[in-house]
Amino acid sequence: MKRRLVRVGATYLVLLAVGWLAPAAGVVHAQEPGPLQQEVREIARTLKCPVCENQSVADSPSQLAQEMRAYIERRLAAGESRQAIVRDLVERYGEGILLEPPREGFTLLVWWLPWLSLALGAAIVVLTLRRAIVQPGAPETPAAAVHDATLPGLAPEEAAHYRARLAEELRQGERGAP
Amino acid sequence: MTPADGATVALLLAFAVAAYAAVASLLGARHQVPALLVSARNGALVIAALLTLAALALLHALLTHDFSLRYVYEHSSRAMPALARVTSFWGGQQGSLLLWAWGLALLTVLVLARSPLGWGRRGAAPFAPLTAQYAHALAVLLGVQVFFLFILGFVSSPFERLPLTVPDGRGLNPLLMDPGMRLHPPLLLTGYMSFSVPFALSIAALAVGWPARAWLATVRGWMLLAWTIQGCGLLAGAWWAYHVLGWGGYWGWDPVENVALLPWLTATAFLHTIMVQERRGMLQVWTHALAIATFALAIFGTFVVRSGVLTSVHSFAQSPIGPYFFAFLGLVLIGSTALLLHRLPRLRSEGRFDALLSRETSFLLNNLLLVGIAAATFWGTVFPLVSEAVRGVKVAVGAPFYQQVNGPLGVALLMLMGAGPLLAWRYTSLQRLLRLLAAPLAMAVAVGLALGLLGRERGLALLAASACGFVVGAVALEYYRGVRARQRGGQGPLPALTTLVARNRRRYGGYLVHLAMVLIAVGVLGSTHQVERTVTLGPGEAAEVGAYTLRHLGLAGFTVDGAQGVLARLALTDTSGQPLAVLEPDRRVYANWEQQPISGIAIHTTLPWLDDVYVVLVEVGETGRATFHIFVNPLVVCLWAGAWLFLLGTLVAAWPETHAAPQGVRAAPPPREVVASEA
Numbered sequence: 001m002k003r004r005l006v007r008v009g010a011t012y013l014v015l016l017a018v019g020w021l022a023p024a025a026g027v028v029h030a031q032e033p034g035p036l037q038q039e040v041r042e043i044a045r046t047l048k049c050p051v052c053e054n055q056s057v058a059d060s061p062s063q064l065a066q067e068m069r070a071y072i073e074r075r076l077a078a079g080e081s082r083q084a085i086v087r088d089l090v091e092r093y094g095e096g097i098l099l100e101p102p103r104e105g106f107t108l109l110v111w112w113l114p115w116l117s118l119a120l121g122a123a124i125v126v127l128t129l130r131r132a133i134v135q136p137g138a139p140e141t142p143a144a145a146v147h148d149a150t151l152p153g154l155a156p157e158e159a160a161h162y163r164a165r166l167a168e169e170l171r172q173g174e175r176g177a178p
Numbered sequence: 179m180t181p182a183d184g185a186t187v188a189l190l191l192a193f194a195v196a197a198y199a200a201v202a203s204l205l206g207a208r209h210q211v212p213a214l215l216v217s218a219r220n221g222a223l224v225i226a227a228l229l230t231l232a233a234l235a236l237l238h239a240l241l242t243h244d245f246s247l248r249y250v251y252e253h254s255s256r257a258m259p260a261l262a263r264v265t266s267f268w269g270g271q272q273g274s275l276l277l278w279a280w281g282l283a284l285l286t287v288l289v290l291a292r293s294p295l296g297w298g299r300r301g302a303a304p305f306a307p308l309t310a311q312y313a314h315a316l317a318v319l320l321g322v323q324v325f326f327l328f329i330l331g332f333v334s335s336p337f338e339r340l341p342l343t344v345p346d347g348r349g350l351n352p353l354l355m356d357p358g359m360r361l362h363p364p365l366l367l368t369g370y371m372s373f374s375v376p377f378a379l380s381i382a383a384l385a386v387g388w389p390a391r392a393w394l395a396t397v398r399g400w401m402l403l404a405w406t407i408q409g410c411g412l413l414a415g416a417w418w419a420y421h422v423l424g425w426g427g428y429w430g431w432d433p434v435e436n437v438a439l440l441p442w443l444t445a446t447a448f449l450h451t452i453m454v455q456e457r458r459g460m461l462q463v464w465t466h467a468l469a470i471a472t473f474a475l476a477i478f479g480t481f482v483v484r485s486g487v488l489t490s491v492h493s494f495a496q497s498p499i500g501p502y503f504f505a506f507l508g509l510v511l512i513g514s515t516a517l518l519l520h521r522l523p524r525l526r527s528e529g530r531f532d533a534l535l536s537r538e539t540s541f542l543l544n545n546l547l548l549v550g551i552a553a554a555t556f557w558g559t560v561f562p563l564v565s566e567a568v569r570g571v572k573v574a575v576g577a578p579f580y581q582q583v584n585g586p587l588g589v590a591l592l593m594l595m596g597a598g599p600l601l602a603w604r605y606t607s608l609q610r611l612l613r614l615l616a617a618p619l620a621m622a623v624a625v626g627l628a629l630g631l632l633g634r635e636r637g638l639a640l641l642a643a644s645a646c647g648f649v650v651g652a653v654a655l656e657y658y659r660g661v662r663a664r665q666r667g668g669q670g671p672l673p674a675l676t677t678l679v680a681r682n683r684r685r686y687g688g689y690l691v692h693l694a695m696v697l698i699a700v701g702v703l704g705s706t707h708q709v710e711r712t713v714t715l716g717p718g719e720a721a722e723v724g725a726y727t728l729r730h731l732g733l734a735g736f737t738v739d740g741a742q743g744v745l746a747r748l749a750l751t752d753t754s755g756q757p758l759a760v761l762e763p764d765r766r767v768y769a770n771w772e773q774q775p776i777s778g779i780a781i782h783t784t785l786p787w788l789d790d791v792y793v794v795l796v797e798v799g800e801t802g803r804a805t806f807h808i809f810v811n812p813l814v815v816c817l818w819a820g821a822w823l824f825l826l827g828t829l830v831a832a833w834p835e836t837h838a839a840p841q842g843v844r845a846a847p848p849p850r851e852v853v854a855s856e857a
Contacts, residue, residue, distance in 0.1 A: 041710065048574045054432045056576065059425035061796060061807070099576025101561070106569055110561045114554035114583050121546045129539060132531040 040073045043082055046100050050093045057097075182247055185235035186337045192228040192283075193327035195221050200320035207313035207386070215308045218316060219290055225323060226283040233280045236273060236336050240266050245344045249273060249336040255349030257740035257769040262355045268363045269350045271499070272336035277364060278480060279326040281371045286319045289375055289400070311393075314382035315375075322374050325506050334499050352741070352768040352776045358418030362411060366438050366483070369408030370476040373441055375400040376448070377473035380466045381514060384521045394456050397469070398449070399832065405445040406828040412438055413821040424777045424794045426708060426809035428817065431580045436559045437479040443552040444472040447545045454541050457603055459528030463518065464545070466525075470514045475552075477507050533605040540598035547591045554583045585638055592645035592699060595692050596622075596652040618651030639703055646696045646703075653689045660686070679830065687831025694827055697820030704788075704813025712796070714805045724810035726784070726791055727751045728761070733802055741766040743778070746795050746804050750782055758784060763795040763806070783815045790814045 044058035049065040057065045057072075068089065075085045090097060101107045199221025206214030236249070240263045245251045253273070254266040267273045293312040308316060330336070353359075379397045382388065415435065420428035429435060448468040454461050481503040531538055558575040565573045600606075600614045625647030629635045635643050657675070660682070664674035679686040713721040715730035722728075731747035743766030750758045764778035780793045792809040799805070 046576075046578055048576060054430060054576070055425065059427065059430075061424070061794075094572070096572040096574050099574050100578035100582075101573050101575055106565065107573060110558060110565075110573075110575060110579065111583075113557055114550065117553050117557075118546070118550040118587075121550060125542050125546055129531055129534065129542070 036073065036076060039076055039082070040069055043072050043076075043085065044069050046098065047086070047089065048097045048099050050097055056099055180244070181235040181238050182244060182337045182339075185232040186331075186335065188228040188232045188235075189327060189331045189335065189337070192225045192232070192279075193324065193331045195224050195228070196320050196323045196327055199225070200317045200324060203308070203313045203317040203320065207308075207310045207317075215313055218313065218320075219308055222283070222286045222290055222316060222320065225320075226287045229276075229280040229283040232337075233267075233276060236267060236276060237264065239337075240264070243347070245347050246339055247336070248338045248340050251340055251344055251347045253347070253350050255347040255740075255770060258349060258355070259739050261360070262350065262739070265355065265360050265363075266350050268367060269354055270336075272330070272334050272338075274363070274367055274480075274483070275326060275330055275334065276336050277367050278371050279323060279330060281368050282319065282323055282326065282374060285372060285375060286316070286323070289319065289378075290316065310386045311382045311388045314385045315378040318378035318381045319374055322378075325502075329499055329502060333502060349768065349770045352766075352771050352774065353422060355739075355768075356418060356422045358414060358422060362414040362418045365407055365411030365414055367480070369404055369411045369438075370441065370480045372400070372404030372407055373445065373473050373476040376404065376445075376469045377514075380469035381517065384466060384514075384517050387524070390455070390459065390462075394452055398452055401445055401448055401452075401469070401472075402828065402832045405442065405449060406825070406832065408438070408442045408445065409824060409828070410821070412442060413817075413824065417818065417821070420814065421779060421781065424779050424807070426710060426792055426794075426807075426811060427705070428814065431558075431577045433559050434483050436555050437475070437482045440552050440556055441472045441475040441479060443548050443555075444468050444475060447548040447552075448472060450541050450544050450548075454538050457529075458538060460530065460538065462525040462527065463522065466518055468545075470511075470518070474507060474511055475556075477503070477510065481507075535601060535606045535608065535611060537598065537601045537603045537606075540594060540601050544591070544594055544598060547587050547594065551584050551587045551591070554587070555580065558583070585642075588699075589638060589642045589645055592642060592649060592696070595695065596645065596648040599656055599689065599692075600652055614655070615652075617655050618648045621651030622648035634707075635703070639706060642699060642703055646699050649692060649696045653693055656689055657686070683833065684831050687827050687829070690827030690830060691824055692827075694820045694823035697816045697823060701814050701817035701820060704816065705811050707812045709810040711808050712805065713808065714797075714799070714803055717802045721806075721808070722753075723791075723808045724789070725753050726758075726789075726810060727753065727755075728791075728793070728806070728808060730804065730806075731760070733798060733804060736764070738766070741768045741776070743767065744795075744798050745778070746798075746806070748780070748793060748806070750791055752784070758782065758791075761791070761793050763793045765795045765798065788813050788815050 041058050044065075045056050047057040047068070049055050049057050049060035049062055049068075051062055051064050052060045055062075055065075057068050071089075072085055076082075086098075095102070101110050103111055199218040202214045202221065203218035205211065206218055238244075239247050239250050240254050241260060243250070243254070243256055249270060249272050250266075253269040254263045258266070268277050290308070290312065294309060376397050379388075379393065379400065383393050383397075412435075415438065416428040419430065445468075448465065451461050451465050451468065455465050481499070533539075558579050561575050562573055565571055596618055597611075597615065600618075601611065622644040626640060626644035629643050630640055657678075660678045661671060661674045664678055665671060667674075669677065709724040711721065711723045713723075715721060715728075717730055717732050720727050720729040727750070729749040729751070731749055733744055733746050735742070735744050737743070743764045745762050745764035748761040748763070750761055752758060759782040761780035761782055762778075763780040765775055766778065767775050777794045777796075782791045783789070784791065790809070790811040792811055794807040794809075795804060796807050797805040
C-alpha cells in the first residue's frame with residue numbers, strides 16, 4: 001500500500017516536472033524579430049567587433065558595430081549571400097574579426113588539436129583499462145582471487161582455514177552491499 | 179614616515195623572512211632540527227602580520243586619498259564613495275597581487291593551525307615543531323610567497339611614489355564600481371591563491387611520503403575550499419557580467435573568464451579522482467599531476483587577469499611582470515614534474531580495475547572529459563598568440579569555437595553525471611545497471627519527447643535537455659533509495675532524509691552540486707532562446723518583445739555617487755495587458771569617465787515562466803525619445819538558483835564531519851592526521 005503510494009507520488013512528480021518544463025520552454029513568443037534581422041544577428045554573432053575587447057558585432061554597443069550591423073542588413077536586403085558579405089568584411093578588417101576561426105591552413109590546428117588530444121587521452125584510458133582488466137591468467141572474480149592468493153608463512157591447513165573464512169566474508173559482503 | 183613607507187619596508191622584510199623561513203623549514207625537516215622548524219613556523223606568523231600591515235596601509239592610502247602613491251592615483255579619485263575606494267584595492271595589478279600574497283600568508287597560518295601539531299590542538303605544545311610533511315608543505319607555500327613578495331617588493335609595488343603630488347586621482351573604471359565587483363575579483367583571486375595549498379600538500383607527499391588516507395583527508399578539504407571559492411567567483415563573475423555589462427549574456431568566453439575556469443575544471447577532476455584513490459588506492463600519479471596542473475593554471479590565471487597579455491604577444495613582452503611569471507611557471511612545472519617522475523616507483527597502485535562497468539571507470543571518463551574541456555579551452559585561449567607568433571596573423575577564437583568543441587563534451591559530462599553515481603565500485607552487472615537506469619532514462623525520454631515534439635529544441639540542445647532530465651532522475655533515485663533503506667529501519671520519511679544526508683554528507687552534498695550543475699545547464703539552454711530587439715520610443719509609445727509589451731512612460735534625471743544620469747520608466751505588461759512591473763533602466767556618466775557612459779540595466783523576472791525582461795537604455799534623444807535594447811532571456815534565473823544550490827551542496831559536502839570516517843573498503847582506524855584535519 002505504502003509502496004504504491006510512493007510510486008503514484010513519484011509518477012506525479014515526474015509528470016509535474018515535465019509539465020512544468022515543457023510549457024516553460026515552449027512559450028510561444030508573439031513577435032519574433034523578422035527573418036532578415038535574425039540573419040543579421042546570426043552573421044554579426046560570428047564577427048568580432050574590431051574596436052572592442054572580445055565582444056561580437058551582435059553584442060557590442062560601439063558605433064562601428066552598429067554600422068557593421070547596418071551594412072550587413074543592407075547587403076542582405078539587396079539579396080547578397082552571407083559568404084560574400086563576410087568575405088568583404090574580412091577583407092576590410094582582417095582575418096582577426098572571425099570569431100569562428102576558419103577551418104583551413106594553420107588555423108585548422110585550433111579545431112583539430114582538442115579532438116586529437118581527447119582521442120589520445122581516450123586511447124590511454126582504454127589501454128590502461130585493457131591492460132588491467134584482461135590480464136592473462138589474472139583472477140577474474142574476488143572469489144578466484146581468494147583461491148589464488150599465496151599466503152606465505154602459513155601451513156597449508158591454516159591457509160585453507162583463512163581462505164574459507166575470507167570467501168565466507170566476501171559472500172556476506174556481496175549480499176550486504178547496497 | 180607615512181604608513182605607505184612603512185608598508186614598503188614591511189614588504190621587503192616579509193620577503194626576507196619568507197626566503198629565510200622556506201630554507202629553515204626545509205633544512206629543519208631534512209636534518210631534524212626542531213629549533214629551525216619552530217622558527218620557520220614563527221616566520222609564517224611574522225609574514226602574515228607584516229602583510230596585514232601592508233594591506234592596511236594600502237587601504238588607508240585609498241581611504242585618505244594619498245595621491246602621492248601611483249596606485250592610489252591610478253585607481254581611485256575623490257569623487258568615489260568610500261566603499262568604491264575599497265574595491266580599488268583589487269582594481270589594479272599591484273593591489274591584486276598584494277591581496278593574493280596577503281591571502282596566502284593568512285592561509286598558510288591557517289594550514290599550520292590545522293596541522294596535527296597546530297596551535298590550540300589538544301596535546302600540542304604551544305611551540306612544538308612541525309611534522310616533516312607539514313614542514314615541506316610550509317616550505318612550498320613560503321616559496322610561492324617569496325615569488326609574490328619579490329614581484330611586490332622589487333618589480334611592481336603598490337606603494338610606488340609619483341614624482342609629483344597631484345590633487346586628484348584618475349578614478350576606477352565605472353564598470354568596476356558595481357557591487358558585483360566587490361565580490362567577484364577578490365573571490366577569484368582568493369580561489370587562485372587557495373590552490374597553492376593542495377599543491378604544497380602534493381609536493382610534500384611526493385617529497386617525504388605521507389600515509390595515503392591521512393593525506394587524502396587533508397588535501398580533500400583544502401581543495402574543496404579552493405574549488406568552492408573559485409566556483410563562487412566564476413558564478414559571481416557571470417552575475418556581474420549579466421547585470422552590469424548590458425549585452426544580455428553572462429559568459430563571453432573572454433580570455434580572462436576562460437583562464438579562471440581552467441583551474442576549476444582540473445580541480446573538479448581532482449575531487450573526483452581522489453575518491454578512486456581513497457576507495458581503491460589507484461590513480462595516485464594522476465591525482466598528484468592534477469594538483470600540480472591546477473596550481474600552474476591558477477598562477478597562469480592570476481597573471482593573465484591583471485596583465486592583459488592575451489591580447490597580443492607584444493603586450494606579453496612589454497608587461498613588466500611577464501617574464502618573471504613565465505619563469506616562475508616554468509620552475510613550478512619543471513620542478514614538480516621532475517619530482518613526480520622521480521617518485522613514480524613509489525606510487526604503484528594498490529588496487530586495479532576489475533571491470534569496464536564500474537564507478538572507477540566512470541571517474542576515469544569524467545576526468546577525460548573535464549581535462550578535455552580544460553585543454554580545449556586553454557588551447558582556444560592561447561591560440562591567437564600562437565598564430566601571431568607563427569604566422570604573424572592575428573586570429574580571434576570566440577564563442578562559436580567553444581560552443582562547438584565544449585558543447586558536445588559538456589553534454590557527455592552531463593550524461594555521465596547521471597549514470598556514474600549509479601555504478602557500484604569494482605563491478606556492476608549490465609542487468610543491474612539497466613534496472614537502475616530505467617527511471618532516469620524514462621525521465622530523459624519524457625523531457626526529450628516533450629521538448630522535441632513541441633519543436634522547442636533540436637540536435638545537441640535537445641540531447642542536453644534530456645541529459646538534464648536524466649541527471650535529475652538519477653539523483654532523485656539515489657535520494658529515494660537512501661531514504662527507503664532508512665525507512666525500512668522504522669524511520670519516517672523526513673527524519674530518514676535528514677539522517678541520510680547527515681551520515682553521508684559528502685555523497686548527498688555532491689549530488690546537490692550535480693543538481694546545481696543541471697540548473698546551470700537549464701539556464702544556459704534557456705538563454706539560447708534569447709529574443710532581442712532595439713527600439714526607439716517616444717513618451718507613451720510601446721513596443722512588443724517576445725510575449726511582453728513595454729510602454730515608455732517618460733525620462734527623469736538623477737545624481738548618485740559622483741555620477742549624473744538619466745533614467746527611463748517603462749511599464750511592462752504581458753500580451754493580455756496584465757501589468758507586471760515598472761522597469762527603470764538608466765544611463766550615467768561618472769566624473770573623469772565622460773567617454774564611457776554606464777548603463778544601469780533593469781531586469782524583471784516574470785512568473786511563472788521565468789523569462790528575464792532585460793532592458794538597456796542605449797541613447798536619450800531630444801524630445802523625450804529614447805532608444806532601448808531589450809532582451810527576453812528565458813530561464814537565466816536558473817543560473818543564479820544553481821549558484822546558490824552549488825554553495826549549499828558544497829557546504830553540505832565540505833562541512834567538517836564529527837563522527838568516525840565513513841566505511842571504506844579498507845576500514846582501518848584513521849591515523850591521527852585524519853582526525854585532526856576533519857575535526
